[in-house]
Amino acid sequence: MTSNNHLEPRPAHVVREEIGDLEAYLHGIPEGIRSSGAFAAYESRLKGLKDELYWSELGAEAEKRNESLMDLRLHNSRDVATVPPTMLGELLKKWQRFYDALGQSAKGEATPRGFIARDITKQTQLGVLATPPGSFVVRMVLQPEQQAIDPSESLAFRAYGLLQGLAAVGDDSAQLRAEYQKVQARVASHYVDILQLLDGEHLDVDVNLATPGGAVGFEHTGISHSWAASAQSAFTDSIEFEENELALVGLLSGANLRRLTFELDLGQDDAIKGDIFPDLQTRVDGAVIGARYKAIVRERVEFDKMQGRPNISYVLIGLEPD
Structure with missing residues (x-):
């Protein structure tokens, strides 16, 4: 459930006082009677007051800070x-x-x-x-x-x-x-x-x-x-499962020119691995491992219905210093 409420909670000390009065009243009722449901309206009111106190204190801290x-x-x-x-x-x-x-x-x-x-x-x-x-x-x-x-x-x-x-x-x-x-x-x-x-x-x-x-x-x-x-x-x-050309910025964390493979660290624990387009071999050969680059990557996405997830492969087709 989503709402866009402009709440107007009362000052916290006023709400706390009402909570204290209501809790004192409820504590004076034997547990067996209180749990019977006869005082459900009071319990609901208490919950509402505690929510109001939460909003009041949140607003007060925002104002204070x-x-x-x-x-x-x-x-x-x-x-x-x-x-x-x-x-x-x-x-x-x-x-x-x-x-x-x-x-x-x-x-x-x-x-x-x-x-x-x-x-x-x-x-x-x-x-x-x-x-x-x-x-x-x-x-x-x-x-x-x-x-x-x-x-x-x-x-x-x-x-x-x-x-x-x-x-x-x-x-x-x-x-x-x-x-x-x-x-x-x-x-x-x-x-x-x-x-x-x-x-x-x-x-x-x-x-x-x-x-x-x-x-x-x-x-x-x-x-x-x-x-x-x-x-x-x-x-x-x-998701449209097709080939996409992506412009990514990341750290070149690995490159194997013999196997024509690369690895790009995209930050936030995210990285991609894939093949290097043969025509790009010379440029990758001069790249610095650990440096930040703008990479053009061809992404191929194929959905594996048996596994219930996409299989994604990458080919590096462009590389420039960032």
Whole structure:
């Protein structure tokens, strides 16, 4: 479920006082009576108050820091009280890559692989803050490059708008394919990766923004782990399996002129290997291993229906220093 809410929570001290009064009242009721369901409305009200307190404190911190904040607020559908730290670390790594790709798409410079331009990543870089107590929340600050006079016009917020578009269609495969066409393959691939990671732990995530000064206010987008299968299916269906010519920037990490093979490090734990076009042998012979190059690569994608995944091969057809 996705919403675009401009919330108006009350001051935190007011909400805390009401929470305290309601909790004191409920604690005075015998457990057997309280659990019978007769006080469900009060329990629901308490949950709503705690949500209001969360938003109030998020907004207060954004105002105090005078910076826009993004929260990843996790919910475990299996009612498990812990989240594996390795999963949390993996989520943060994948989220940064996803947000960089969203920024690249928002700027209209989407590429399927390789390094993303530094002028984009400076605007989509997220910085982790101290985790708020009381829930599974990762709080991040949008970096100074993103603190524009009008935040709604910044690349970081335009990237968030693309995220809202993806989440708004939920698990509707047809609409997902349409959204994938808008954001391009790199964003779609990272989105699927995140959903599959969340699905492995039965976690949903709320992506919440707070901006000081009321320029944007509060924004909320919910992502459900249950969308993983549909997102993967839509991604597979949306790929055109054909030959593509890609312009990539990476580090030449290997070249074997006898076998005419190469390896290109694209950053973010991504690399490709393939063949060197014979006419390019002389140019590759003069290349420096470990140096950064602009590479023209012919990509051939064939979908293996038996394996349920694409087989991808590469041929290096152009190489220039970056």
